[in-house]
Amino acid sequence: MLKINDLRASIEGKEILNGINLEVKAGEIHAIMGPNGSGKSTLASVLAGREEYEVTGGYVDYQGKSLLEMAAEERAAEGIFLAFQYPVEIPGVTTINFLKTAVNEIRKYKGENPLDAAQFLKLVRQKAALVSMNDSLLKRSLNEGFSGGEKKRNEIFQMAVLEPRLAILDETDSGLDIDALRIVAEGVNALRSAERATIVVTHYQRLLDYIVPDYVHVLYKGRIVKSGPKELALELEEKGYDWIKAEVEAQHA
Amino acid sequence: MSTETIDLKTKLVADFYSREATLNGEAQSTFHQLKRAALLHFEETGFPSPRNEEWKYSNVRELVGKSYQFSGEHAVTAELINSLEIPNLAGNILYFINGRYEASLSTIVSPPEQLSILPLTEAAKQQPELVTKYFGQLARYQADPFTALNTAFAHDGVFIQVPAGKVVEQPIILRFISDARTQNVGSNPHNIVAIGRGAQVKLAESFRTLGEAYSLTNIVTEIHVAEDAYVEYYKVQNETEQAYHVGTTQVQVLDRANFYAATVSLNGAFIRNNLNIEINGEHCEVYMYGLYLPDGKQHIDNHTVADHMKPNSNSNELYKGVLRERATGVFNGKIYVRPDAQKTNAFQSCKNVVLSTEATMNTKPQLEIFADDVKCSHGTTTGQLDEEALFYMRSRGISKPEALTLLMAAFCEDVVSQIKIDAIREYLTGVITDKLAAK
Numbered sequence: 298m299l300k301i302n303d304l305r306a307s308i309e310g311k312e313i314l315n316g317i318n319l320e321v322k323a324g325e326i327h328a329i330m331g332p333n334g335s336g337k338s339t340l341a342s343v344l345a346g347r348e349e350y351e352v353t354g355g356y357v358d359y360q361g362k363s364l365l366e367m368a369a370e371e372r373a374a375e376g377i378f379l380a381f382q383y384p385v386e387i388p389g390v391t392t393i394n395f396l397k398t399a400v401n402e403i404r405k406y407k408g409e410n411p412l413d414a415a416q417f418l419k420l421v422r423q424k425a426a427l428v429s430m431n432d433s434l435l436k437r438s439l440n441e442g443f444s445g446g447e448k449k450r451n452e453i454f455q456m457a458v459l460e461p462r463l464a465i466l467d468e469t470d471s472g473l474d475i476d477a478l479r480i481v482a483e484g485v486n487a488l489r490s491a492e493r494a495t496i497v498v499t500h501y502q503r504l505l506d507y508i509v510p511d512y513v514h515v516l517y518k519g520r521i522v523k524s525g526p527k528e529l530a531l532e533l534e535e536k537g538y539d540w541i542k543a544e545v546e547a548q549h550a
Numbered sequence: 551m552s553t554e555t556i557d558l559k560t561k562l563v564a565d566f567y568s569r570e571a572t573l574n575g576e577a578q579s580t581f582h583q584l585k586r587a588a589l590l591h592f593e594e595t596g597f598p599s600p601r602n603e604e605w606k607y608s609n610v611r612e613l614v615g616k617s618y619q620f621s622g623e624h625a626v627t628a629e630l631i632n633s634l635e636i637p638n639l640a641g642n643i644l645y646f647i648n649g650r651y652e653a654s655l656s657t658i659v660s661p662p663e664q665l666s667i668l669p670l671t672e673a674a675k676q677q678p679e680l681v682t683k684y685f686g687q688l689a690r691y692q693a694d695p696f697t698a699l700n701t702a703f704a705h706d707g708v709f710i711q712v713p714a715g716k717v718v719e720q721p722i723i724l725r726f727i728s729d730a731r732t733q734n735v736g737s738n739p740h741n742i743v744a745i746g747r748g749a750q751v752k753l754a755e756s757f758r759t760l761g762e763a764y765s766l767t768n769i770v771t772e773i774h775v776a777e778d779a780y781v782e783y784y785k786v787q788n789e790t791e792q793a794y795h796v797g798t799t800q801v802q803v804l805d806r807a808n809f810y811a812a813t814v815s816l817n818g819a820f821i822r823n824n825l826n827i828e829i830n831g832e833h834c835e836v837y838m839y840g841l842y843l844p845d846g847k848q849h850i851d852n853h854t855v856a857d858h859m860k861p862n863s864n865s866n867e868l869y870k871g872v873l874r875e876r877a878t879g880v881f882n883g884k885i886y887v888r889p890d891a892q893k894t895n896a897f898q899s900c901k902n903v904v905l906s907t908e909a910t911m912n913t914k915p916q917l918e919i920f921a922d923d924v925k926c927s928h929g930t931t932t933g934q935l936d937e938e939a940l941f942y943m944r945s946r947g948i949s950k951p952e953a954l955t956l957l958m959a960a961f962c963e964d965v966v967s968q969i970k971i972d973a974i975r976e977y978l979t980g981v982i983t984d985k986l987a988a989k
Contacts, residue, residue, distance in 0.1 A: 373947035389960025
């Protein structure tokens with residue numbers, strides 16, 4: 298589904314991604330872990346099409362297409378979804394109106410008819426129940442005055458409505474209590490299928506108790522320096538990142 | 551000053567004297583004497599130059615460099631008026647074509663015990679003492695050259711009275727149509743609105759232009775709001791790229807009155823709105839909302855005054871603008887708190903989004919506070935679009951133009967939602983969405 302080959306990216310002349318290689322197949326969940334500043338969020342942002350980052354090398358193949366040539370909205374329409382680490386507050390645009398516009402813009406891209414009000418409402422009700430999203434939040438301005446947990450839940454709710462092929466969760470666990478964490482994870486797990494894939498970007502192992510990954514990758518200084526099965530996350534939790542850093546420095550020495 | 555400028559002024563002054571010669575006795579009336587004084591003042595000052603601080607960013611050179619037919623003649627039919635209708639708008643709808651009140655096109659639905667409407671000149675003949683009591687008393691000709699010009703030529707407009715204690719259920723909509731299909735046209739309508747103690751009324755002024763020739767509307771509306779009255783006042787401008795508009799709305803509110811204003815400027819070549827509110831009473835509530843969306847080479851200037859003269863009143867102001875292409879905008883908001891006006895709360899905010907490097911916004915909050923126990927604040931922001939919000943929307947599949955339209959509509963919503971006449975609010979929402987989506 299996704300093949301990242303020697304991806305390099307920089308912001309304001311500073312190289313953040315230093316040659317990323319990663320393959321994600323349909324049905325898989327990949328966890329990307331790593332210390333602060335290792336480039337985890339940058340990777341998520343570059344994949345979603347954030348324009349502040351300059352791609353300086355490499356290519357990304359997504360379902361046979363060159364991902365990096367697509368605008369952010371095309372990527373979304375092609376099934377990529379980024380759950381933001383810091384969801385944006387947009388005063389004056391209700392969550393429901395925002396989402397209806399998104400759903401119908403994507404349908405238009407695919408050459409499908411827009412959903413009418415009744416069809417859309419039905420879809421929303423069903424998905425809201427999945428993440429225990431309160432109706433009153435849907436009618437409020439997007440994320441405005443939402444608590445941290447409500448914002449993250451709203452991200453997963455949007456994901457559930459848009460049903461992406463490839464979901465990228467950028468530190469979705471940060472700032473969540475255990476209850477919220479569980480609800481968010483249930484939402485993600487409910488979407489698991491053989492056709493979809495998920496990349497979970499996280500600093501801590503605890504989210505991976507709920508969303509069990511097939512692979513864990515450790516990002517350090519803009520490269521994937523170690524990959525392994527889900528047990529690698531537990532090892533990182535126990536031993537921290539220093540031993541990885543030491544291993545990398547030793548290889549370079 | 552260009553020779554053309556002198557021409558328009560000279561022509562106007564000559565027009566005044568030739569018309570005066572035909573007045574036959576009325577020239578001695580107090581009504582006319584005030585007009586004459588205003589003319590003399592205008593003759594002395596001429597049109598304002600950018601050296602005049604109040605006109606620093608609004609150059610009227612183009613506007614005064616043209617000639618206009620002020621006679622009021624037109625060929626507007628009821629059919630044509632129908633094509634300009636605001637859908638579902640009901641109430642007292644008064645049409646003014648080239649500044650003249652057209653009773654035959656107008657509809658008055660409120661009963662006479664709630665509402666009295668007379669053309670200004672008619673009122674000046676029928677009730678000279680009453681009209682003299684109001685005419686030019688709030689909008690003083692010395693304050694501004696355009697007000698002087700308007701006062702001198704104020705032969706039309708309406709005199710609206712709402713008796714004490716009456717609730718006018720249906721809104722009063724004043725629709726000004728400039729018929730510029732065959733020639734440049736100019737008008738100086740002057741309205742007086744006297745709202746009695748404890749009365750309640752919704753008032754709106756809307757401006758449209760027909761045709762491609764130039765038009766100049768120089769309007770003055772004086773609104774007297776007596777004690778305990780409640781007034782909503784809306785001004786909506788949707789004119790052509792050849793339409794010049796200078797308007798002064800001068801308001802006085804007395805004890806415990808509420809005055810609630812919203813000004814929405816959608817289109818026009820040059821718009822200058824003065825909204826001046828004298829808060830000459832205690833425990834008044836005054837709100838001023840504004841929205842302007844210039845694009846192309848449009849210029850929109852809003853000058854406002856909240857003049858707190860007595861203690862214990864509140865004023866709240868929010869103006870918002872979206873500027874695109876080569877548009878220019880001006881906001882000048884004055885708050886005066888006089889020495890007597892203790893316990894005043896006065897708040898002002900002006901927020902702008904400038905979407906082009908060639909567009910310019912000039913903002914100037916001006917607070918002059920002479921009392922010590924008051925709460926006043928002001929803030930202006932002028933920025934680009936929220937890129938983070940734009941990316942967020944695009945990452946959900948919403949195309950860039952659609953995301954921009956949604957964001958801008960949301961930005962405008964704060965002001966549009968303040969308009970309590972449903973048909974006007976819905977009309978504005980439609981026009982705003984179309985305008986923002988067009989480019």
